[in-house]
Every structure is written in structure tokens, then in C-alpha cells.
Amino acid sequence: MNIILLGPQGSGKGTQAKMLAEKLGLTIVETGKILREIAETDHPWGRRIKDMQMRGVLVSDDILMAVLKETLSKPARRGYLFDGTPRNIVQYKLIKEVLEDRGEKIDKVVVLNISEEETIKRLSSRRTCLKCGRVYNLITSPPPEENKCECGGELSQRDDDFPEAIKKRLDAYKKSTSKVIEKAKNENVLIEIDGERAIDVIHEDIISKLEDRSSK
């Protein structure tokens, strides 16, 4: 089974991806992480990826496709769980193509829904340590002492985590993923999940909805 997991920043997507992969025996394909790793090597794409990251642009589709092909050429456990990709409809089609080459398909697209208000609440509670870079969340993972990291460093709120910047990122996310969600709906593989509940409840809900549909 191959699953795509979508959700805005702050939706708990990373946590759900780990739980889901564990439960279903899936291999997580975290494109952002793979690209960051390649950028640090002397791989032929390394410099191009680093250059694009420096300019703050998304990695081009040709590189992403090549990276995906290489990643998916390694044996998976019982399928793949895509976390962080596709960001847009072009990437969705690319993943589909690569899978089809292997005689597989995208079985489900799971979307974690969370309101703008909740996203802002969660992300503006983030504090980053100025010394070691560790990230805390005042609500979900508070620091041991007010405004102090475990390492003793001072905590600060990044510019990225102020409401204005969060709203901007959220708009960009919605704009780029809306077509993916629409397409998944048309292909009858969309599962929408209320992401504003406890982690375990969300996990159980995803599992039961996956089972529900695959038994039909």
C-alpha cells in the first residue's frame, strides 16, 4: 500500500507519519530530508540542490523526479508513505508515474485538516533555543524552565513563527495542495481527517478509515 500524507505545518503530520509507518510497515519517503542529505554530499545533484535551497526556491521537478526514482528503486517494506511530497499537482503526477513504472499506484491520500486559527495558535507557541537550535512548543512540549532551554540557552520566537508569516505559509500550502486534494477526490482515494484532536485519536481514525475503504 502506498500512502501520501498531507497536512500544513503544525498539523502533527510528522508524528502521524511515524505512527502510521510503524503500524502498517511502510517505508517513509521524506523528500525534504532526502534532499537535505544529498545537498551535503558530492552527489552530482548536490550542488544544484544546495543552490536552490540557498535561493529559497523549491527543488525543480526534474531533480525531484530523479531523486524519487532513485529512492523508490530500493526495496520498500510493505509500501511507501510519502511525507512532505507532493507539494503540487505536478509532483503528484510524478509520484504516480514512478509508482506505475513499478506496477503500483497511490492507494490513499490522507489529509490532516486543521483550521487557520489552530495552526497559528500552535505555531506561534514555538520557541527556538538561540544556543543549540532545539525547538520547544509552549503548549505541547514546554521547556523545563520558562524561556530557558535544557542546555541553558535562551529561547526566542523565530520571525517565521509570528502570525503574519504563518498565515503566508498556510496560504501557500493551501494554494499548492488544493489541486492535489481535488485530484485525489476525483480518483476516489482521498481520506480527510480532523487534525485538531489528540494524537492517538487521530491515528486510530486514520487506521480505521484506511481499513474501511480497502475492504470494499
Ligand SMILES: [Zn+2]
Ligand atoms: Zn539549547
